[in-house]
Amino acid sequence: MMSEDLKREAARSALAEVKPGMRLGLGTGSTAWHFVDLLGIEVAKGFDVLCVPTSEKTAKQASELGIPLTDLEATPELDLTIDGADEIGPGLALIKGGGGALLREKIVAAASGRMIVIADQSKCVDVLGRFPLPVEVNIFGQGATERAIRRVMEDFEAEGDLRPRLTSDGKPFVTDGGHHVVDAFFGRISRPEALSAALLEIAGVVQHGLFLSLCRRAYVAGADGITTLDA
Secondary structure, X not given: OOHHHHHHHHHHHHHOOOOOOEEEEEOOOHHHHHHXXXXXXXXXXXXXXXXXXXXXXXXXXXXXXXXXXXXXXXXXXXXXXXXXXXEEOHHHOEEOOOOOOHHHHHHHHHOEEEEEEEEXXXXXXXXXXXXXXXXXXXXXXXXXXXXXXXXXXXXXOOOOOEEEOEOOOOXXXXXXXXXXXXXXXXXXXXXXXXXXXXXXXXXXXXXXXXXXXXXXXXXXXXXXXXXXXXO
16 A cells, blocks of 8 residues: 555544544644544534644644634643654654644643554654654744754764754744744654653753653554554
8 A cells, every 4th residue: 555545544543533522633744634634524424523723734624624623722621632643662652743733733632631643654663763853942042942952962862963944945944833943863762751851951942742651542554454552
């Protein structure tokens, strides 16, 4: 099966966990897109659900499909969030943020009773860090923040460098919250909890893409079908 077909099968498996009346967090990214699309088909048939999108892009897709939307001000507690991941490591530790929505994705996941991840088998790794770790930073003082992040990378023996994320036309990537993203190339992250704490100690760091102790289940699609991973 092609990668997009695998993603859709993983999304279909997660959809089976959604019950009528649920308050649902909608993720961002290419795999989450399939889930939102499948959910829209069910909503068109009369399925009852209320959703909080994790990005403006997801909000637009869901709105066009007629999926009822709310926000965390009106609905601060969610039953379930379903999202994709850039990497799935041991214990369902994740790297997310390749799509640039990591802050909102983490806020929504933390407000949910459960988080389920959907992915194809290429996202599963023995050690996190092959995919660059996105770090969302405040634009004010970004140079000083980047220097502090580089010092943390040295302390954690990163194998690569720190790169500001740019758009296709060479401009700084700006998140929905008005921040920039820098991508930290670690190669291997052997102590994710310690790294998480060290990054959050930096004043200019808004959030990072290590999602630890948030995901409870993953549906991973491969050539042999769907594998269910539980934390």
